[in-house]
Amino acid sequence: MTDLDRFDTEITTRLQTLHAFAADGGLDQAITILATSLAHDGVLQAFGTGHSAAFAMEIAGRAGGFIPTHALRLQDLVLLGVRPLDALESPELERDHTVADQLYDLYDIRPADAFLIASNSGANGSTVGLALRAQREGHPVIAVTSLVHSRGVASKHPSGKRLFEVADVVLDNLAPYGDATLDSPSGIAMGAVSSITAAYLAQLLTVGTAAKLEAEGLRPPLYVSANVPGGDEHNRGLEDQFGVRIKPFAHLDEIRARLTHTQGLMIQ
Secondary structure (H helix, E strand, O other), rough: OHHHHHHHEEEHHHHHHHHHHOOOOOOOOHHHHHHHHHEEEEEEEEEEEEEHHHHHHHOOOOOOOOOOOOOOOHHHHOOOOOOHHHHHHHOOHOOOOOOOHHHHHHHEEEEEEEEEOOOOOOOOHHHHHHHHHHOOOOOOEEEEEEEEHHHHOOOOOOOOOHHHHOOOOOEEEEOOOOOOOOOOOOOOOOEOOHHHHHHHHHHHHHHHHHHHHHHHHOOOOEOOOOOOOOHHHHHHHHHHHHHHHOOOHOHHHHHHHHHHHOOOOOOO
16 A cells, blocks of 8 residues: 555545534534524634644635634734734744734624634644633634644643633544654654644534524525636625624724724834
């Protein structure tokens, strides 16, 4: 069996397991949270650092996904002057628990919003801190993480907690410890799987939530690809209803006013 065959087995086996988990109702609690948020004009707030940011990209702002979605991004702190430019060059930014409050305060987050936070390790200060802040503000938190990996590492958050110990709903991305699945001649493993399984979970949640909304007589607010005729017009009509909540950088004056009020920053 070639490395290609072995990697295919590693991926397909995990996707089949996640499919069976979803078919058995394993995603129902998360789907209920998301459908309830959307039914009450909430926004789905998605966050991940490093390669886990790919999960947030699957949730927020893509064709076939929900329009009331927003990805919280560490680089926004730099773009708006809360953190210096060189902060993006260091892995310490995602490990810093103080990032969580700064990031939360950056955006227009409202009571009906729900949070989806992805972290393979579940140990970084920013991800744990954001989950704790969201819960303090009354938001439900859905975590996507590797339980095998997370249980094998210590938290970088002062609470000592990892993401799976904080979240209201925990979804296992089934990645192994260290993420990579195949041995290599160098002795260093290759063939990471967490981005693929997390993306699959994101799409399962989207499909399941849309079906639940339909069953409740509500039209799912889904994006049409901007690359097909009529897509921009369809999307813009719904995007305008949420404004700064989903497109913060289209409303910089509102963001700067909020930063001045909450963090005492004078943004130019």
